[in-house]
Amino acid sequence: MAIESRGGVAEREKSTLSIQFVSGLVGAPITASYNAFLASVKENRELQAEGSDRSTRHIEISLPQEVSYQEGDHLGVIPQNEPALVERVLRRYGLNSSDYIVISASGRSVAHLPVDRPISVHDLLSQCVELQEAATRAQLRELAAFTVCPPNKKELEALLQEDAYKEHVLNKRLTMLDLLERYLACELPFERFVELLPPLKPRYYSISSSPRIQNDAVSISVGVVRCPAKSGSGEYRGVASNYLASLQPGNTVMVFVNTPESGFTLPEQPETPIIMVGPGTGFAPFRGFLQARQTMKSEGKTLGEAHLYYGCRNELDHIYREEVEQFERQDIVTVHTAYSRKEGMPKTYVQHLMKENTNEIIRLLGNNGKLYICGDGSRMAPDVEACLKEAYQEIHAVSKQEAQKWLEQLQSEGRYAKDVWAGN
Numbered sequence: 001m002a003i004e005s006r007g008g009v010a011e012r013e014k015s016t017l018s019i020q021f022v023s024g025l026v027g028a029p030i031t032a033s034y035n036a037f038l039a040s041v042k043e044n045r046e047l048q049a050e051g052s053d054r055s056t057r058h059i060e061i062s063l064p065q066e067v068s069y070q071e072g073d074h075l076g077v078i079p080q081n082e083p084a085l086v087e088r089v090l091r092r093y094g095l096n097s098s099d100y101i102v103i104s105a106s107g108r109s110v111a112h113l114p115v116d117r118p119i120s121v122h123d124l125l126s127q128c129v130e131l132q133e134a135a136t137r138a139q140l141r142e143l144a145a146f147t148v149c150p151p152n153k154k155e156l157e158a159l160l161q162e163d164a165y166k167e168h169v170l171n172k173r174l175t176m177l178d179l180l181e182r183y184l185a186c187e188l189p190f191e192r193f194v195e196l197l198p199p200l201k202p203r204y205y206s207i208s209s210s211p212r213i214q215n216d217a218v219s220i221s222v223g224v225v226r227c228p229a230k231s232g233s234g235e236y237r238g239v240a241s242n243y244l245a246s247l248q249p250g251n252t253v254m255v256f257v258n259t260p261e262s263g264f265t266l267p268e269q270p271e272t273p274i275i276m277v278g279p280g281t282g283f284a285p286f287r288g289f290l291q292a293r294q295t296m297k298s299e300g301k302t303l304g305e306a307h308l309y310y311g312c313r314n315e316l317d318h319i320y321r322e323e324v325e326q327f328e329r330q331d332i333v334t335v336h337t338a339y340s341r342k343e344g345m346p347k348t349y350v351q352h353l354m355k356e357n358t359n360e361i362i363r364l365l366g367n368n369g370k371l372y373i374c375g376d377g378s379r380m381a382p383d384v385e386a387c388l389k390e391a392y393q394e395i396h397a398v399s400k401q402e403a404q405k406w407l408e409q410l411q412s413e414g415r416y417a418k419d420v421w422a423g424n
């Protein structure tokens, strides 16, 4: 560290210390569990048009040199709880965000908590635990056990009853924190509160870029979860989507690349016809596919037919519209857009447009084509599957069971890949 002058010539001595600047998250156990790395945000822009009441962010993230990806991969994001949420816990427990604590554990499973080393209360609450999950019955039982005021205790115990729990806690997604704020006579110690909270989970986002266009960065397309809270009080803000939306270029984020096992990759042969079904942010991986097809085309490769079934409410949330229109003009894809809330037009979803083209779709799939569905797995994907099975049944005059077998076979042969997630 020191610089000493000898015989008038200053020599540089090698430091015996080594210092690495890290983000607070680097030390969080979750980052080690997922081999996550620190990456820098390049760009974060709104995809919704002005006047839209929703937010979808296009976020570009630089990758370290040693990390690679392919179209259809996911980016795992280690999120952080919002400062306002962390502040609520600090207020309830009378703690300072800059207070440092050392957690010692005696045997219980706390792999997600940093033990035996100092951590600020703020980092612990923002980086290690889920604060917004509905309270479980086990947690409720503990809250009741630590409540000293008899009427309050009774109320908490009443919530344990199955119907009451479902109606007042689960459906309203009341959290332990909500209940602690409501029942001030509850003396659940802070360490027990932390122990009872579930570990913070990474969230996955379909990568919406192709490494053939840029291999040192990925983009993701994030629908920001913000809506009136089911508890009836205030706004519900999803952890990861709001965290990502808040990042500025130059900020860092802990991420990792994950290749899904569903075979959600472009066919090996560019001539293979493809049908992509991806409304809303379900379009994300297909943006990567279309970029890849554009590159292949410019390399002189022959491309098979490609159809994109995209859906949105109206023009305001028609994300990536110009890019997609450009791909269409370049004969990279044929686009079918379903608007579900466009003035003067009937409510149309992707499966309605597919229904109009069933002969074409079944023909392409019979011609070794590959089918992809991405997005909402609770309603859209089952509706699309039902539409396809009905079409197959009708066109080939076969039974319902045979149509089901056909779809399963497509999947087992790697000609149908699904990348879906639960909606709200």
Ligand SMILES: Cc1cc2nc3c(=O)[nH]c(=O)nc-3n(C[C@H](O)[C@H](O)[C@H](O)COP(=O)(O)OP(=O)(O)OC[C@H]3O[C@@H](n4cnc5c(N)ncnc54)[C@H](O)[C@@H]3O)c2cc1C
Pocket: 074, 079, 132, 172, 173, 203, 204, 205, 206, 207, 221, 222, 223, 224, 225, 227, 228, 229, 230, 231, 236, 237, 238, 239, 240, 241, 242, 281, 282, 284, 419, 420, 421, 423, 424
């Ligand atoms: C393989 C995969 C790929 C994905 N790809 C994408 C993608 O490309 N783009 C994208 O945007 N998302 C994608 N997702 C979804 C994404 O991972 C997250 O689930 C999403 O962003 C919400 O995360 P969050 O942390 O913001 O919300 P969370 O904090 O996880 O909150 C969501 C939870 O809040 C609950 N909730 C919803 N509304 C309310 C309310 N009003 N009051 C109380 N609770 C409520 C819901 O029941 C839900 O369980 C993907 C998911 C998977 C599994």
